[in-house]
Amino acid sequence: MNNSYLSFHDRARKNEVILLAHGSGGKLSHDLVEKKFLPFLANPVLNKLDDSAIFEASGHLAFTTDSYVVNPIFFPGGDIGKLAVCGTVNDLAMSGATPLYLSLSAIIEEGFPLGELEQIMQSIKATTEEAEVKIITGDTKVVNRGQADKIFINTSGIGIIPPGIDIAGANAKTGDKVILSGTIGDHGIAIMSQREGLKFSIPIGSDCCPLSKLVSEMLDASPIIHCLRDPTRGGLATTLNEFARQSNVGIVIEEDKVPIKEGVRAACELLGFDPIYVANEGKLVAIVDPCEAEKVLVRMRQNKYGKDAAIIGEVVNDHPRRVIMKTKLGPSRIVDMLSGELLPRIC
Amino acid sequence: MKFIDEYQDSKLAKGLAGRIAGRSTKPVRLMEFCGGHTHAILRYGIRQLVPKTVEMRSGPGCPVCVTATADLDKSIALAHLPEVIITTFGDMMRVPGSYSSLQQAKAEGADIRIVYSTTDAVEIAKANPEKSVIFIGIGFETTAPTIAASIIKAQQEKIENFQVLSLNKLTPPVMKALLGLGEVKLDGIICPGHVSVIIGSYPYKFIPQNYGVACVISGFEPLDILLCIDKLVEQFENGQPRVEIAYLRGVKPEGNRKALQLMEEVFETGEANWRGIGIVPQSGLKIKRKYECFDAEKAFSGLLRFARNDKPVREPKECRCGDVIRGAATPLECKLFRRVCTPESPVGPCMVSSEGACAAYYQFCG
Ligand code: SF4
Numbered sequence: 001m002n003n004s005y006l007s008f009h010d011r012a013r014k015n016e017v018i019l020l021a022h023g024s025g026g027k028l029s030h031d032l033v034e035k036k037f038l039p040f041l042a043n044p045v046l047n048k049l050d051d052s053a054i055f056e057a058s059g060h061l062a063f064t065t066d067s068y069v070v071n072p073i074f075f076p077g078g079d080i081g082k083l084a085v086c087g088t089v090n091d092l093a094m095s096g097a098t099p100l101y102l103s104l105s106a107i108i109e110e111g112f113p114l115g116e117l118e119q120i121m122q123s124i125k126a127t128t129e130e131a132e133v134k135i136i137t138g139d140t141k142v143v144n145r146g147q148a149d150k151i152f153i154n155t156s157g158i159g160i161i162p163p164g165i166d167i168a169g170a171n172a173k174t175g176d177k178v179i180l181s182g183t184i185g186d187h188g189i190a191i192m193s194q195r196e197g198l199k200f201s202i203p204i205g206s207d208c209c210p211l212s213k214l215v216s217e218m219l220d221a222s223p224i225i226h227c228l229r230d231p232t233r234g235g236l237a238t239t240l241n242e243f244a245r246q247s248n249v250g251i252v253i254e255e256d257k258v259p260i261k262e263g264v265r266a267a268c269e270l271l272g273f274d275p276i277y278v279a280n281e282g283k284l285v286a287i288v289d290p291c292e293a294e295k296v297l298v299r300m301r302q303n304k305y306g307k308d309a310a311i312i313g314e315v316v317n318d319h320p321r322r323v324i325m326k327t328k329l330g331p332s333r334i335v336d337m338l339s340g341e342l343l344p345r346i347c
Numbered sequence: 348m349k350f351i352d353e354y355q356d357s358k359l360a361k362g363l364a365g366r367i368a369g370r371s372t373k374p375v376r377l378m379e380f381c382g383g384h385t386h387a388i389l390r391y392g393i394r395q396l397v398p399k400t401v402e403m404r405s406g407p408g409c410p411v412c413v414t415a416t417a418d419l420d421k422s423i424a425l426a427h428l429p430e431v432i433i434t435t436f437g438d439m440m441r442v443p444g445s446y447s448s449l450q451q452a453k454a455e456g457a458d459i460r461i462v463y464s465t466t467d468a469v470e471i472a473k474a475n476p477e478k479s480v481i482f483i484g485i486g487f488e489t490t491a492p493t494i495a496a497s498i499i500k501a502q503q504e505k506i507e508n509f510q511v512l513s514l515n516k517l518t519p520p521v522m523k524a525l526l527g528l529g530e531v532k533l534d535g536i537i538c539p540g541h542v543s544v545i546i547g548s549y550p551y552k553f554i555p556q557n558y559g560v561a562c563v564i565s566g567f568e569p570l571d572i573l574l575c576i577d578k579l580v581e582q583f584e585n586g587q588p589r590v591e592i593a594y595l596r597g598v599k600p601e602g603n604r605k606a607l608q609l610m611e612e613v614f615e616t617g618e619a620n621w622r623g624i625g626i627v628p629q630s631g632l633k634i635k636r637k638y639e640c641f642d643a644e645k646a647f648s649g650l651l652r653f654a655r656n657d658k659p660v661r662e663p664k665e666c667r668c669g670d671v672i673r674g675a676a677t678p679l680e681c682k683l684f685r686r687v688c689t690p691e692s693p694v695g696p697c698m699v700s701s702e703g704a705c706a707a708y709y710q711f712c713g
Contacts, residue, residue: 195463269567272383272701274390329360329569331392333711339690343437344463345383345702346410347489347541 018112023142032140036117040125041104045136053136055101057160062097064088065156073120073150076190077205078281080153081120085127086210086281087232088157093212094228094284096167096219097159099131104138107152110145120151131210133157164223171226172247176315177293179286181214181300182207182308184236185264188278188342193267204263207282214303215284221299222292230284234338237276239285240323241337247287251323253313253335272345276325277338287315356570360396363573367580368398375583376402376532377576378674380518381539382409382702383567389711391569397576404531404674405707407521407621408539410486411438411700412672415620417660418514419444421651422483425512425643426457428650432475434468435483437461442696445661465490465497465511472501472509481643484513488545491515491632492606495613498634498641510643513634516619518542519550520630526558528624531674535561535579537572540594547602548590555588566594613638622696623669666695671704678705685709 021028038047045053066087073080085102092099104124108117128135186207193204211230218225227247231239236258244251260275268275282305288296293311300306323335379385385405388394394403407413423444426433433449440450440461453459458478462468465482472480484494494511501509518539526533538551543564551562561582565575575593582588592598610632619631634642662669665683670676678684678697688694690706697703 195467272386327391329357329391329393329396331395333390333392336710340441341437343701346436346438346486346700347381347383347408347539347702 040121060161064091067154078208081124084153088155092159093215096165099159105154169246178313185275185278187281209282224289227287235277250316250319364396371400379537380406380408405704409702426452433459495609512643515632538564561588623672668695678708
């Protein structure tokens with residue numbers, strides 16, 4: 001019997017790691033929910049612990065879901081819990097909805113430290129409070145070692161779209177301005193910097209944050225926002241291409257208008273990445289009526305998540321379905337969607 | 348970290364472009380050796396900035412692209428051996444071999460893991476003592492020192508289940524081979540920045556001396572490259588080719604001693620098989636006898652012979668990667684480019700790797 005086996009069981013005995021029995025539906029399962037989930041999530045709907053959450057809602061509803069399997073689960077500026085709440089809250093916000101309720105479902109690998117679970121729940125609590133959403137239903141499963149990588153989380157969310165709001169990827173019109181809410185690439189580089197073998201000491205934190213308040217303030221400034229999207233995987237380039245294709249328009253952006261942190265730029269340089277393809281978790285791109293753009297921009301800059309917002313380009317009649325970037329050197333180039341995965345250069 | 352912006356300043360770029368135009372009186376053909384340079388040149392539209400007299404060709408400096416199909420087949424055969432974990436850079440996964448790819452082998456059940464560096468592979472070996480963990484070692488002088496360091500670490504820590512399939516290649520010998528072929532007449536070479544950080548500038552000396560070709564080492568920022576082109580054109584116009592460093596913030600003439608010592612400790616030179624060029628003597632890095640228990644080629648030679656059926660090596664039909672690598676054709680001259688061959692379904696490695704010329708043309712020359 002080797003040491004790691006012993007220590008695994010020792011720790012398990014002290015209730016410090018997740019055991020298969022935690023997912024059995026028996027006493028340990030109850031304990032887990034009561035001690036590790038409810039204290040962080042408590043609200044009247046959830047507390048009933050019935051088979052379904054029951055609530056009132058009416059009007060134009062938005063509904064979305066996403067699963068989070070990020071590795072590493074803790075990274076500078078966030079963790080998988082914060083990400084799981086922000087991701088779904090932001091998806092709702094991008095359709096103009098005010099997020100109301102979330103579900104939370106965790107698949108946990110046997111042996112996962114309870115201390116880390118607590119840390120994740122703590123950050124879920126903080127993020128739901130900030131975003132003013134409630135988790136009203138949930139589930140936990142424990143799987144054998146090796147059948148999941150530490151912890152996977154799924155969240156779904158429901159929100160209400162206020163009357164008069166019509167935001168969709170197909171709504172961009174010639175002349176519209178393209179607004180970006182802040183610096184790009186922070187999340188992708190923060191995650192990359194933690195990967196084994198790549199560890200570099202650039203103090204870049206993920207930008208992971210809930211954008212629902214920023215969006216409601218933007219809509220308050222002007223309801224004529226045509227498109228909204230958070231450029232997560234695939235980065236800014238992919239989001240702009242989606243807009244161009246869905247709306248059948250061309251988009252031109254200027255490279256030197258796109259805000260980017262020096263550290264991110266240097267890391268991209270080192271890895272051979274183009275920052276416009278690197279993932280973000282707390283940024284949005286808005287396509288806004290040209291007469292309203294300034295107003296929206298000013299309002300965005302008053303929010304801490306929009307303080308670096310900038311108009312980076314516009315929607316044009318030429319080259320429909322294509323995104324063109326004027327480079328810093330002068331010549332323009334086509335910006336395509338990300339194809340395949342972003343991999344560091346070898347040489 | 349301020350330097351990067353300075354190097355992208357458009358006024359400086361225009362100034363440099365103007366200087367090149369002023370200098371250049373007759374046609375000059377330059378080759379950028381490195382895939383990273385090809386990428387930057389196309390991304391920043393540098394070809395649009397330089398005068399018509401300056402012709403640019405891409406070279407063999409993409410580690411994934413130059414890996415021979417036979418070596419890929421070997422990697423795939425290794426992946427199918429029982430109790431083996433293959434670790435590799437991500438780009439290698441999708442490169443088609445003769446009959447399969449690492450990606451396909453993985454789908455068929457082989458344990459293949461993408462790593463970002465050899466260090467990861469060593470960690471995987473430590474965590475899986477009951478399996479053999481093989482790292483597919485590709486790259487030029489840039490990746491070799493880390494691979495050497497991992498082998499030394501594995502020896503010190505007695506990690507006996509870690510092996511490297513060394514497909515690492517050397518830059519100056521292949522330049523010699525290309526110039527020796529004489530297929531593409533070159534006037535100047537944009538020498539690779541990162542490789543030169545390791546090897547310095549001395550190893551290129553034979554190029555101006557024996558072949559009369561100008562050599563300037565360049566960084567990867569657009570202004571670095573323009574400055575490099577300017578120096579190459581200047582040398583060419585003066586008829587005085589030599590080795591120059593236009594990347595002073597990164598390259599010392601003697602290179603990086605420590606990295607070179609690491610390589611020296613673990614590797615010796617031997618022949619290597621290059622896609623599109625063939626066997627080039629002294630252009631590969633082989634693991635020394637002293638470390639042979641970490642050499643996948645030796646450790647698995649018996650099993651490999653057994654596992655490999657006698658199917659011949661097959662190159663992808665009509666793919667011109669070989670020509671592209673030698674600078675004898677541009678991707679646009681390939682019939683399959685964009686029509687059949689795209690980054691989503693690549694026919695050859697030059698479309699797979701982010702350092703490949705076909706992928707760069709695809710992305711930036713719409
Ligand atoms: S375009 Fe595709 S098929 Fe043609 S040379 Fe390049 S990789 Fe080969």
